[in-house]
Amino acid sequence: MSFEQILAQHPHSKPFWEATARAELVLPTCTGCSRAHWYPRPFCPFCGSVDLQWKRSSGRGKIHSASFMRRAAEPYIVVAVELEEGPILLSNLVEAPLDQPAIDSAVQVVFKQLDDGRTVPMFKPA
Amino acid sequence: MGALADAGLSMSDVDGYFGARDQPGPNAAYMVDYLNLKLRHYDTTDTGGCSYLMHIAHAAQAIAAGKCNVALLTLAGRPRSEGMATGTAARVGEPDRPDVPWESPYRNTIATQYGMMAARHMHLYGTTAEQLAWVRVAASTHAQHNPNAMFRKPVTVEDVVNSPVIADPLHRLDCCVISDGGGALVLVRPEIARSLKRPLIPVLGAGETIYTQNAGYPDLVTTGASRSGPAAFAEAGVTPRDIQYASIYDNFTIMVIAQLEDLGFCKKGEGGRFVQDGGLISGQGKLPWNTDGGGLCNNHPNNRGGMTKAIEAVRQLRGEAHTAVQVPDCSLALACGPGGVMGSGHGHATVIFGRE
Numbered sequence: 001m002s003f004e005q006i007l008a009q010h011p012h013s014k015p016f017w018e019a020t021a022r023a024e025l026v027l028p029t030c031t032g033c034s035r036a037h038w039y040p041r042p043f044c045p046f047c048g049s050v051d052l053q054w055k056r057s058s059g060r061g062k063i064h065s066a067s068f069m070r071r072a073a074e075p076y077i078v079v080a081v082e083l084e085e086g087p088i089l090l091s092n093l094v095e096a097p098l099d100q101p102a103i104d105s106a107v108q109v110v111f112k113q114l115d116d117g118r119t120v121p122m123f124k125p126a
Numbered sequence: 127m128g129a130l131a132d133a134g135l136s137m138s139d140v141d142g143y144f145g146a147r148d149q150p151g152p153n154a155a156y157m158v159d160y161l162n163l164k165l166r167h168y169d170t171t172d173t174g175g176c177s178y179l180m181h182i183a184h185a186a187q188a189i190a191a192g193k194c195n196v197a198l199l200t201l202a203g204r205p206r207s208e209g210m211a212t213g214t215a216a217r218v219g220e221p222d223r224p225d226v227p228w229e230s231p232y233r234n235t236i237a238t239q240y241g242m243m244a245a246r247h248m249h250l251y252g253t254t255a256e257q258l259a260w261v262r263v264a265a266s267t268h269a270q271h272n273p274n275a276m277f278r279k280p281v282t283v284e285d286v287v288n289s290p291v292i293a294d295p296l297h298r299l300d301c302c303v304i305s306d307g308g309g310a311l312v313l314v315r316p317e318i319a320r321s322l323k324r325p326l327i328p329v330l331g332a333g334e335t336i337y338t339q340n341a342g343y344p345d346l347v348t349t350g351a352s353r354s355g356p357a358a359f360a361e362a363g364v365t366p367r368d369i370q371y372a373s374i375y376d377n378f379t380i381m382v383i384a385q386l387e388d389l390g391f392c393k394k395g396e397g398g399r400f401v402q403d404g405g406l407i408s409g410q411g412k413l414p415w416n417t418d419g420g421g422l423c424n425n426h427p428n429n430r431g432g433m434t435k436a437i438e439a440v441r442q443l444r445g446e447a448h449t450a451v452q453v454p455d456c457s458l459a460l461a462c463g464p465g466g467v468m469g470s471g472h473g474h475a476t477v478i479f480g481r482e
Contacts, residue, residue, distance in 0.1 A: 038342030045341035067241025068294040078238040087342030100294035
């Protein structure tokens, strides 16, 4: 799927990719109930408000859980990262030893460019 | 046709059909056409592997509402013959799915998703790899008596924890099989059931849900059984303590432990202790479970385990399970399972059956 197709099918995602291209992680945050949610929607899934802001995340968080995918040609680490702002994001742990990481260990966002042109957030040990 | 023959009915008696997306083509209408059914009622609820458990509840409701008299439920699929690497292939997901743009880059797999579930459960509750292994030991102990099971050789806890790690902390033997296969069930109006020459197995209670990711605040260790279970128990008017046999969908060993907790067979976090030392072995443990060998050792048709869970529960209630695993005088059984993938918005259904 190309970047253009993603934008065509998920038009509300555009500001997110513009931010990651600037090496910023932003979270859709409700101006009504103040909660950030994930994955992004054009409405607040907690209170139903459509009055949302893309708020910049600190990019800091901790590993909520992880699984080191050993059975792959090039093993990699899938993580669920709990950001300081609250939401838990699925991502990869990079720039880290290729092993099962410890839950609750601190991580920091990094940005990686994909072949399709998108820049996506990943995490490294903090 | 086997299920209808078993019931003493034929295709021309069927006036209600329940099917899901295992069917060839875009929807189940092609299966109805293929079977040349003459229907009054049709339901294609699809929630992955637990669809068939939901269909049981929906068929009972449709019969009670007078929408049909004889309901046929089917499942079939050949993922093994078709060379599918279900668990270890990166899941890209349908591109229009709302979560896919934010998740597809990370090569999450079924195995890593359930690996994260197991890792979190171990972190919170001290659950061990050996406790997970006991689930496989129970399944293999039962499967040795099933001539149709894929893996019939009993395994030990050491065999499981010494099998290669697929995705931490899950070993190969923590994962279910990929198999071909299928199944069918017939539910009929009580008056018709009494006219047939087969044991009467009523649906006493059922529950269903979609357990979401909670918009970024997911609970990785709790399954939809925490909602479908209490609903089914309340409708049936029974408690977990009353259940004599349970079919619990075992796509991964950790899922059995989490569902046992969520159904109320033990407190949250105590599932590991519940299953250890043969807790699930028929004739030995507290709760006889998956006596056909389950998804871990017997089969997993179309990567959807709901149908076979119901079938083994019915066998137990009819007294038709293998003598080595048959629960004596089994009159109350539960079948439950998830559909879709944990941690990414999954379905769950629980059905409680009795015997008249």
